[in-house]
Amino acid sequence: MKKILFVASEAVPFIKTGGLADVVGSLPKCFPKEYYDVRVIIPKYSMIKEQYTHQMRYVANFYMDLNWRQQYVGIFEMEYDGIKFYFIDNEEHFSGSQPYAGMPGDLEKFAFFSKAALSILPVIDFRPDIIHCHDWQTGLIPVYLKERFQGSEFYRGIKSIMTIHNLKFQGVWDVKTIKAITGLPDSFFTPDKLEYKKDGDYLKGGLVYADAITTVSKTYAEEIKTPFYGEGLDGLMFARAQSLRGIVNGIDYDEYNPETDVHISHKYNAKNFRKEKIKNKVALQEELGLEVNPKALMIGIVSRLTDQKGLDLIAYMMDELCQDAIQLVVLGTGDPKYENMFRHFAWKYGSKVSANIYYSEAMSHKIYASADAFLMPSLFEPCGLSQLMSLRYGTVPIVRETGGLKDTVEAYNEYEGTGTGFSFLNYNAHEMLGTIRYAERIYYDKKREWNKIIDRGMAQDFSWYSSAVQYQELYDWLAQ
Numbered sequence: 001m002k003k004i005l006f007v008a009s010e011a012v013p014f015i016k017t018g019g020l021a022d023v024v025g026s027l028p029k030c031f032p033k034e035y036y037d038v039r040v041i042i043p044k045y046s047m048i049k050e051q052y053t054h055q056m057r058y059v060a061n062f063y064m065d066l067n068w069r070q071q072y073v074g075i076f077e078m079e080y081d082g083i084k085f086y087f088i089d090n091e092e093h094f095s096g097s098q099p100y101a102g103m104p105g106d107l108e109k110f111a112f113f114s115k116a117a118l119s120i121l122p123v124i125d126f127r128p129d130i131i132h133c134h135d136w137q138t139g140l141i142p143v144y145l146k147e148r149f150q151g152s153e154f155y156r157g158i159k160s161i162m163t164i165h166n167l168k169f170q171g172v173w174d175v176k177t178i179k180a181i182t183g184l185p186d187s188f189f190t191p192d193k194l195e196y197k198k199d200g201d202y203l204k205g206g207l208v209y210a211d212a213i214t215t216v217s218k219t220y221a222e223e224i225k226t227p228f229y230g231e232g233l234d235g236l237m238f239a240r241a242q243s244l245r246g247i248v249n250g251i252d253y254d255e256y257n258p259e260t261d262v263h264i265s266h267k268y269n270a271k272n273f274r275k276e277k278i279k280n281k282v283a284l285q286e287e288l289g290l291e292v293n294p295k296a297l298m299i300g301i302v303s304r305l306t307d308q309k310g311l312d313l314i315a316y317m318m319d320e321l322c323q324d325a326i327q328l329v330v331l332g333t334g335d336p337k338y339e340n341m342f343r344h345f346a347w348k349y350g351s352k353v354s355a356n357i358y359y360s361e362a363m364s365h366k367i368y369a370s371a372d373a374f375l376m377p378s379l380f381e382p383c384g385l386s387q388l389m390s391l392r393y394g395t396v397p398i399v400r401e402t403g404g405l406k407d408t409v410e411a412y413n414e415y416e417g418t419g420t421g422f423s424f425l426n427y428n429a430h431e432m433l434g435t436i437r438y439a440e441r442i443y444y445d446k447k448r449e450w451n452k453i454i455d456r457g458m459a460q461d462f463s464w465y466s467s468a469v470q471y472q473e474l475y476d477w478l479a480q
Helices: 019-030 105-119 140-149 175-182 202-209 218-223 234-239 273-288 311-321 336-348 361-370 386-392 403-408 429-445 447-458 464-479
Strands: 002-007 036-043 057-066 069-080 083-089 130-134 159-164 172-174 199-201 212-215 244-246 297-302 326-331 353-356 373-376 396-400 422-424
Touching: 002 019, 002 464, 019 036, 019 130, 019 464, 036 105, 057 105, 069 105, 083 105, 105 140, 105 175, 105 202, 130 140, 130 464, 140 159, 140 202, 159 202, 159 464, 172 175, 175 199, 199 202, 202 234, 212 218, 212 464, 218 244, 218 403, 273 297, 273 326, 273 361, 273 447, 297 361, 297 429, 311 336, 311 429, 326 361, 336 353, 361 386, 373 386, 373 429, 386 396, 386 403, 386 447, 396 403, 396 429, 396 447, 422 429, 429 447
Parallel strands: 002 036, 002 130, 036 083, 130 159, 159 212, 212 244, 297 326, 297 373, 326 353, 373 396, 396 422
Antiparallel strands: 057 069, 069 083, 172 199
């Protein structure tokens, strides 16, 4: 029986700000229980809903030294979906209305959390073979494990994995502050360890000291070895290439299932989508005040409205795109310039464009189920989940070939009759528009081909179980 411990700053259903929470909440339950004992540690934030805090059981508390002072560490536990979760309690660090307060406050919060996660292990009587750390918030765990915990019998031989969900966020601040917070000696702040352009860097520490590194797609694992995607750590990623592998994220196939989805008006599956899916489109056209036309090509966008998501390409081409026989439905919030751009075009082309500048889980499901195509022209995309949801709902993705988008969407080839979507390579607005228009042509002139693209897309398996198999291989290799 291998013992695996996930440590992260968020996990569904307790706390979620992004895709990280889906991974940490969904992946552990996909390992076979007879071979793997997988448990999870996250902070006990004060904004976790009462329905969960009522079920938590107090385990113990103690005081731990950090930053020259003794700090309270409370331990709570509960079982959810067959997985044991531990919650680290400390009012000073984890109260507040948001899990992240920004720098430099988060530096001390997550130094405390990382050290506490290691310190509670003997108390909860769980000695993992492998500690699986996620993103910069847990970057200090592999560092502390080597620097001060390996000395004791209990911790000796515990291995660590560092998973990068987005290399852009690293926990960087001046060395003096980080040294004071973490209590790490001077010898750790050199260019081959935690030093990053004269600052200190939590994530870099984790990447230097972890026994293995993963990221959330094979292509992103290659991309981050290059200066454009490497966020200043490309040299380190290149040096550690032997320890680095990409494993694509999954989605929860129970939650995202067009046959049982409570948010959509007409259920459908891979067999009957030709008749049933279109009814969702008509219902959404009516709801959003678009021209009701079952034949119109509807393109969906569900996204944070930021530069990373390629919205400058869309903004550049929006007027021209609206001349085509398409409808565009947008859902999301973000940069005001993009929010206002979509509002403007919804005003200008009312029957064609619907701008929904808010976020709603129900509306996102409706768009996945109603749209014919889904547009995602990202500048970079470590994994991306929206394209996986689109494939699941028989909505054809139109993506840029980067990161996880390249790994999960196979470009349509009309000569070989293969592919699950449409893609373009260069970060170029005209190239994007050309690809959208190619998709329009197939949709309007070769409907049978279009439906075969959907068939192939809906037959793909991007559930968490297929990711779990690859993590099992990594755990088995590391534990030996």
